[in-house]
Amino acid sequence: MPKKNDPEFVAAMEDVLDVYERAYNPNIPVVCMDEKPYQLLGEVRKTLPMRPGNDAIIDSEYKHNGTCSIFAFIEPLGGNHHVSVREHRTATDWAEEIKYLVDVMYPDVEKIVLVMDNLNTHRPASLYKLLPPAEARRILKKLEIHYTPKHGSWLDIAEIELNVMTRQCLSRRISNIDLLIKELSTWEDERNSNKATVDWQFKTSDARIKLKSLYPVL
Numbered sequence: 001m002p003k004k005n006d007p008e009f010v011a012a013m014e015d016v017l018d019v020y021e022r023a024y025n026p027n028i029p030v031v032c033m034d035e036k037p038y039q040l041l042g043e044v045r046k047t048l049p050m051r052p053g054n055d056a057i058i059d060s061e062y063k064h065n066g067t068c069s070i071f072a073f074i075e076p077l078g079g080n081h082h083v084s085v086r087e088h089r090t091a092t093d094w095a096e097e098i099k100y101l102v103d104v105m106y107p108d109v110e111k112i113v114l115v116m117d118n119l120n121t122h123r124p125a126s127l128y129k130l131l132p133p134a135e136a137r138r139i140l141k142k143l144e145i146h147y148t149p150k151h152g153s154w155l156d157i158a159e160i161e162l163n164v165m166t167r168q169c170l171s172r173r174i175s176n177i178d179l180l181i182k183e184l185s186t187w188e189d190e191r192n193s194n195k196a197t198v199d200w201q202f203k204t205s206d207a208r209i210k211l212k213s214l215y216p217v218l
Contacts, residue, residue, distance in 0.1 A: 002149065002150075002151045002152065002214055003214075004213045004214060005213075005214070005215070005216050005217060006214050007215075007216050008149065008150075009149040009150070009151065009152060009214055010149075010207075010214055010215055010216070011149075012147060012148060012149035012152065013148075013149050013152055013155060013207060013211075013214075014204050014207065015146055016115055016146055016147075016148055016149075016152075016155050016156075017155070017202065017203060017204045017207060018204060019113060019115060019146050020076075020157075020200045020203075021203060021204070022113075024077040024078065026078060026109070027109050027110045027111075028109065028110055028111045028112075028113060029075050029077075029078055029080070029106060029109060029112060029113065030075065030076060030077065030113040030115065031073055031074070031075050031080075031101065031105075031106075031112055031113065031114055031115070032073070032074050032075075032076060032114075032115045032116065032156055032157040032158035032161070033071070033072065033073050033097075033101075033114060033115070033116040033122075033156075033158050034071075034072050034116065034117065034153075034156050034158035034159050034161070034162055035069055035070060035071045035072065035089055035094075035119075036069070036070050036072075036162050037067050037068070037069055037070075037089070038067060038068050038069065038070050038085075038170070038180065039067050040066050040067065040068060040174060040175055040176060040177065040180065068085055068086060068087055068088075068177055068180065069085070069086050069087075069088060069089035069093065070083060070084070070085055070162070070165075070180075070184070071083065071084045071085075071086065071093075071094075071097050072158050072161050072162050072165065073097075073101060073105070073158065074157060074158050074161040074198070076157050076197060076198035076200060077197060077198075078195075078197070079191075079192070079194075079195030079196055079197045080105070080192065081161065081188055081191040081192050081196065082100075082101075082105060082188060083165065083184045083187070083188050084097065084100075084181075084184075085177055085180050085181050085184060087177065089121065090121060091121040091123070091125075091126035091129050091130075092126065092129055092130045093121075094121045094122055094126050095126045095127045095129065095130040095131070096130060098114075098126075098127065098139060098143075099127075099130075099131070099139055101114075102139050102142045102143070103139075106142075109142075111142060111143070111144055112142055112143050112144070113144045113146065114143050114144065114145050114146070115146045115147075115148065115155075115156060115157070115158075116145070116146075116147065116148070116156060116158070117147065117148050117152075117153055117156055118147040118148065118149075118150060122147075124136075124140050124145075127139055127140060157198050157200060160198065161198075165184070165187060168187060169183055169184060169187040170183075
């Protein structure tokens with residue numbers, strides 16, 4: 001949790017909230033990004049199939065099949081969604097996702113306003129670990145980056161997206177990456193078909209009242 005009288009938190013929070021108040025502009029989309037680790041779990045014993053009136057019977061014992069990382073991007077006002085699965089969550093993994101964002105998801109826009117948390121791999125320098133300098137700079141020039149404050153992950157709309165994804169798609173054991181990719185691809189297609197948007201209501205004016213204790217006393 002942020003501490004009281006925390007100007008660094010307040011400054012980053014108000015910056016992100018100002019971004020969320022911008023009018024929708026398809027040529028300068030606001031995109032939120034987040035990632036989460038995921039534990040792959042396999043069954044030790046065969047699941048008994050469902051019968052009329054009863055759920056499938058799943059044994060309490062399971063086996064660990066390793067971990068992976070799920071990356072999520074959402075354009076809150078445009079209803080554009082993308083999720084991907086990676087074996088790791090390194091700086092170069094993030095850089096490859098950002099290159100996909102720029103070159104595949106939004107190749108023709110003027111600028112992408114990117115909101116994300118301040119994880120140490122979520123840095124412009126990560127692109128230089130993956131790409132030649134001119135290519136890294138080309139991608140960075142397409143981005144306007146805004147970081148949520150430390151202990152302020154709730155300000156990242158992509159975290160909401162990951163929570164929805166977890167409830168709707170990951171409420172059972174998934175044993176391997178290939179199956180996880182298949183499941184998330186189906187979920188992504190449905191989200192994009194529905195153009196699921198996010199109506200963010202919490203504004204800077206609200207923060208100055210409801211989170212008054214975080215603001216410095218002058």
